[in-house]
Amino acid sequence: MQTTKLLSVPVVPGPSLDTNNMPVIKYPRIRDPLFYEWDKKAQKCGLRHTVYAVNGDQYTGEWLNNLKHGKGTQIWKSTGAIYSGDWKFGKRDGYGSYSILDPVTKEYKKVYTGWWENDRRGGQGQFFYPNGEHYEGEWSNGLRSGWGKMHYKDGSTYEGQWLSDQPNGMGVLRLPNGNRYEGSWKDGKKHGPGKYFYPGKGQMLEGIWVADIAKCGVLVDFGRDNAPASTKSPLPEIGLHDPAGVLAEAQARFDDSHN
Secondary structure, three states, X not given: OOOOOOOOOOOOOOOOOOXXXXXXXXXXXXXXXXXXXXXXXXXXXXXXXEEEOOOOOEEEEEEEOOXXXXXXXXXXXXXXXXXXXXXXXXXXXXXXXXXXXXXXXXXXXXXXXXXXXXXXXXXXXXXXXXXXXXXXXXXXXXXXXXXXXXXXXOOOEEEEEEEOOEEEEEEEEEOOOOOEEEEEEEOOEEEEEEEXXXXXOOEEEEEEEEOOEEEEEEEEEOOHHHOOOOOOOOOOOOOOOOHHHHXXXXXXXXXXXOO
């Protein structure tokens, strides 16, 4: 029978753990970029003095949550253009005036005065073109749309309906010599039923136009007695049994083939 002997092994004590002298690892505190802090300090709300952008543009007026909002004036450094009026969440919206700087006279010339929607001309307003022409009327998405009157540099005027910056619908064109056209328009041209008046001769042409060209019509005397340059003899009567029916048939044919 074997006998098991227990051996006693002396334990040598190691160095004691001093928690008071343990090294402390410090991690750097996470901070937002400096421009966040600067932006918080520069949050613009309410009426402010002139604020300059990095590109040199400047704005003086009201703010809301760091956006131009309310009444204010913006000057663009690159063009010298100036807008003064209403703003809404950083965009021109409401009533305002836009002008450009004349490089020769160094004076401001008014380009547009009226209503704006979402940073574009929208609603009633007047636009002044560099060649002296000007338009007064309705706008949509920055284009002449709705009812308006255009004054051309040759002295003629158009008043009527517009769509996408061109006469479209019903309108009246008045020429400097006194002649005028009253009728339908499409894409900036006389198109559809209309009447062309010659007050100097005392005559009137009623008919159908296609792309500015009269395709079918009836020429009759109109105010001939008071016309300054009337013809020697009145126009003969139309021999057609139903001239109105002929025009109606021509218009129907036009409507079917030139939509």
